[in-house]
Amino acid sequence: MLTRHGLNSKSDAVSVVMACYSMERLQGIVAAVDSIAAQTLQPAEIIVAVDHNRALANTLRREMPGICVISYEDGPRGASGARNAGVAVVSTPYTAFIDDDEIADSYWLSELIHPFADDRVVGTGGRYRAVWRSPKPSWFPEEFGWVVGESFQGMPIETSRVRNVWSGNMAVRTAAFRAVGGFRVGFGKSGERSQPEDTDLCIRMAELGDDFHWVYVPASVIDHDIPFERSTFQFFLARCYSEGKGKIELRNDRNGSEELDDEREYVRGVLTSGLRRYVFGDSVSLSKAATVVAGIVSAGMGALSAIVCKRGQFVGSR
Structure with missing residues (x-):
């Protein structure tokens, strides 16, 4: 069911996975989940994968009884392993990802999965709209929006074929994601390390078949919280x-x-x-x-x- 703007419709085709790790982000986690629950196209399931934090997982189970909350503790810390653990329990043909510091526009999911009507599309990604807690620095160039997790000057303004998208606003064919082993655990963003785990995943998934490719969908929008320390x-x-x-x-x-x-x-x-x-x-x-x-x-x-x-x-x- 790939309805573009099915008002309050329910999809059996897509689930949403969100990784999280810190009790300090509890308010943001709840807000992100609420924005998914308010989608014009409702996902089959919302899965919150908690990275090495049992206390947070227990709190979320109490706070959000209708949401699937899983604990990821089997591998090294990091969003890559937590996202993979979330996808492990997905039963739908498509999986969308969102982060715990983001709020999805109400049409986010319907726009994000629409390109899958083309069998050659192995994954999609949407646009990041920055929400700065402090005023955006006057010296900050629009071409470097990626530094803080914001879509930047020079990105396509129409739905376009691209090499890669960003993992916090992404959808994949679940089977293809599993076929490549998901995100590469141990390669990604953790602490001071910042490696492009999303680029790595996109390249490996595109290599699964002839003319498999990714699509950037600027109409699929999330608001991304930019804390003071990133300014x-x-x-x-x-x-x-x-x-x-x-x-x-x-x-x-x-x-x-x-x-x-x-x-x-x-x-x-x-x-x-x-x-x-x-x-x-x-x-x-x-x-x-x-x-x-x-x-x-x-x-x-x-x-x-x-x-x-x-x-x-x-x-x-x-």
């Missing part, structure tokens, strides 16, 4: 560094496979255009221009650190 320049630089490092680690793990064309085009196209706009165009801002340069340099340093580390491992193994 600092220090966080910006650290996140750019981690992204550069993580993408090279992804390439290394795939035995040197050339999967970073999107990143090169992003730098050559999106960031170059942004610099022109901030220096010579109709949105002149020297602070944003300087931030773009700083972001490029920081990501480059992260990439270089991963390259040096890989070469060191190679030399050490000889």
